[in-house]
Amino acid sequence: xxxxxxxxFINSLSxxxxxxxxxxxxxxxxxxxxxxxxxxxxxASPALVGFVMRPDNNDRHTLDNIINTSEYTINQVSADxxxxxxxxxxxxxxxxxxxxxxxxxxxxxDPIKAPFVKESVLKYAVELKxxxxxxxxxxxxxxxxxxxxxxxxxxxxxxxxIDIEQLHTTSISGLxxxxxxxxxxxxxxxxxxxxxxxxSVNGEPL
Amino acid sequence: xxxxxxxxFINSLSxxxxxxxxxxxxxxxxxxxxxxxxxxxxxASPALVGFVMRPDNNDRHTLDNIINTSEYTINQVSADxxxxxxxxxxxxxxxxxxxxxxxxxxxxxDPIKAPFVKESVLKYAVELKxxxxxxxxxxxxxxxxxxxxxxxxxxxxxxxxIDIEQLHTTSISGLxxxxxxxxxxxxxxxxxxxxxxxxSVNGEPL
Numbered sequence: 001x002x003x004x005x006x007x008x009f010i011n012s013l014s015x016x017x018x019x020x021x022x023x024x025x026x027x028x029x030x031x032x033x034x035x036x037x038x039x040x041x042x043x044a045s046p047a048l049v050g051f052v053m054r055p056d057n058n059d060r061h062t063l064d065n066i067i068n069t070s071e072y073t074i075n076q077v078s079a080d081x082x083x084x085x086x087x088x089x090x091x092x093x094x095x096x097x098x099x100x101x102x103x104x105x106x107x108x109x110d111p112i113k114a115p116f117v118k119e120s121v122l123k124y125a126v127e128l129k130x131x132x133x134x135x136x137x138x139x140x141x142x143x144x145x146x147x148x149x150x151x152x153x154x155x156x157x158x159x160x161x162i163d164i165e166q167l168h169t170t171s172i173s174g175l176x177x178x179x180x181x182x183x184x185x186x187x188x189x190x191x192x193x194x195x196x197x198x199x200s201v202n203g204e205p206l
Numbered sequence: 207x208x209x210x211x212x213x214x215f216i217n218s219l220s221x222x223x224x225x226x227x228x229x230x231x232x233x234x235x236x237x238x239x240x241x242x243x244x245x246x247x248x249x250a251s252p253a254l255v256g257f258v259m260r261p262d263n264n265d266r267h268t269l270d271n272i273i274n275t276s277e278y279t280i281n282q283v284s285a286d287x288x289x290x291x292x293x294x295x296x297x298x299x300x301x302x303x304x305x306x307x308x309x310x311x312x313x314x315x316d317p318i319k320a321p322f323v324k325e326s327v328l329k330y331a332v333e334l335k336x337x338x339x340x341x342x343x344x345x346x347x348x349x350x351x352x353x354x355x356x357x358x359x360x361x362x363x364x365x366x367x368i369d370i371e372q373l374h375t376t377s378i379s380g381l382x383x384x385x386x387x388x389x390x391x392x393x394x395x396x397x398x399x400x401x402x403x404x405x406s407v408n409g410e411p412l
Contacts, residue, residue, distance in 0.1 A: 001366060002366075003250075003251070004365075004366070005365055005366030006250055006251065006366060007250040007251075007366070008363075008365055008366035008367040008368075009250075009362070009366035009367070009368060010247065010249075010250040010251075010253045010352065011247050011250065012366075012367060012368035012370055013247070013253075013255065013280075013328070013330060013352065013355065013368070014224050014226075014245050014246060014247040014255055014280075015224030015225060015226055015245060015282050015283075015370065015375055015377065016222050016223075016224055016225075016370070016375065016376075016377035016387060017222075017224065017246075017247065018220050018221030018222055018223065019221060019222075020220075020221055037247070038246050038247065039220050039221060040220060040223075040244050040246050040258065041216070041217050041219070041220040041223065041243070041244065041258075042258060042340070042342075042343060042345060043216075043260075043342075043343040043345060044209075044212055044213040044215075044216040044217065045209070045212065045213075045216075045343075046342070046343060047216045047219075048342060048343055049219065049220055050258075050347075052246065052247075052248060052256075054249075074219075074220075076221050077221075079390060082390060082393075083393065083401070083402065086393045086396055086402055087396050087401060087402055088396075089396045090396035090397050090398045090402075091397075091398060092398050096398070101398065122219070124219060129342055130340075130342060132338055132340070132347070134248070134336075134338070134349065136248075136249075136252070136254060136335055136336060136349060137248060137249040137251075137252060137254055139248060139249060141256075141338070141347060143340065143342060146216065146219065149219065156215070157214075159210075159211055159214055160207060160208075160210070160211030160212060160213070160214035160215035160218075161214040161215070161218060161379075161380045161381070161382075161383065162214075162215060162218035162219070162379075162380065164218055164221065164222070164379050164380075165379065165383075165385065169221055169222065169379075170222075170390065171221065171222035171377055171387065173367075173368075173370050173371065173375075173387075174367040174368065174370075174392075175367070176367075176392050176393050176394070176395070176405070177367065177371075177389060177391075177392045177393075177407075178389070178390040178391060178392075178393065179371065179387035179388060179389050179390060180387070180388050180390060181222060181377065181379075181385035181386070181387055181388070182385060182386050182387070182388055183383060183384070183385050184285060184288060184376065184384040184385060184386060185383075185384060186380075186382050186383045186384075187288075187289065187292045187382050187383075187384065188382070189382070190292055190293050190294075190295045190296035191296050191297075192296045192297060192298050192302070192307065195289070195293060196289065196292055196293055196296075199382070201383075
């Protein structure tokens with residue numbers, strides 16, 4: 001397979017991927033934002049989140065800023081700005097802000113120095129904890145701790161679950177396909193001797 | 207927040223997660239299968255995929271088998287067996303096969319020793335490459351190389367993209383919510399000076 005086709009094929013194998021914008025700011029106050037499909041939950045206590053950084057010049061500004069400031073924000077991409085979010089993957093120069101270039105807006109929340117993406121309705125500030133090199137393919141796994149969450153209150157259910165479908169959060173398949181979701185069901189905690197039950201979005205038995 | 211509510215809340219923050227069954231076999235020929243929502247694409251060349259193993263007795267059989275045999279399969283969960291897939295997360299004993307307990311079926315493909323999940327329509331064999339400990343929360347990041355892919359041929363587009371929406375692949379939000387998808391669009395490769403265009407599922411401009 002040609003390289004690009006192979007990339008599309010292999011990128012399809014892991015299943016649906018999260019769609020998130022990671023935003024940073026350098027010491028001079030210049031903002032940077034880039035889309036990532038590799039953000040992954042690592043643990044709830046402490047609240048840790050990871051993502052994969054490729055050995056690619058384009059993402060390099062994001063990593064430089066994270067290393068220099070230890071701070072970044074992760075912003076879920078919803079359906080009403082997925083095209084602008086995708087556009088952040090273009091190879092802009094270090095001196096171009098992807099915010100300006102794509103028409104996305106910064107939003108600052110004291111005392112976090114990194115910008116949030118104003119258009120995102122579920123977003124949080126993260127503090128860098130560890131960078132793990134993966135020599136197998138020269139990528140790095142970036143781990144941070146979640147510090148401050150901004151989310152529409154009515155999306156948060158009584159049992160803690162956030163209805164990200166109601167927020168029109170998108171997912172990605174392959175390199176470039178964006179999707180909204182349609183809930184099949186929530187399911188009760190699985191136990192060996194009985195089948196789990198379907199639950200409504202607020203966690204009540206159906 | 208109570209621990210379980212906190213877990214649901216923090217698990218919702220990363221966005222939609224992939225839904226995959228990881229299947230293994232031990233030296234005695236006993237099969238094991240467990241659902242994971244942390245499978246993440248790491249790179250196309252070599253074709254690498256990672257997932258997070260929690261310090262949890264339940265997943266331990268999967269990890270033991272991977273360490274002992276260096277072989278596992280990853281099987282996308284589709285809508286028609288998501289309840290059985292969820293049920294694999296119950297705490298079965300080492301001597302119970304989750305295949306038997308949940309009604310899923312094994313499928314063996316020579317020369318791969320690990321079982322595939324028969325019900326899955328997109329699945330692949332993986333060879334263990336590296337286990338990276340993450341001391342921050344006592345998890346491990348398991349990295350393997352994709353060796354053999356089984357997929358319905360008509361889901362594979364000419365440009366390599368696999369239409370996993372057509373395959374009814376599910377995604378997970380939070381700890382327990384399962385979703386199918388609805389495509390917004392594929393988008394063309396982003397370039398700095400022009401906005402990306404919407405593409406059809408086969409990669410042609412719309």
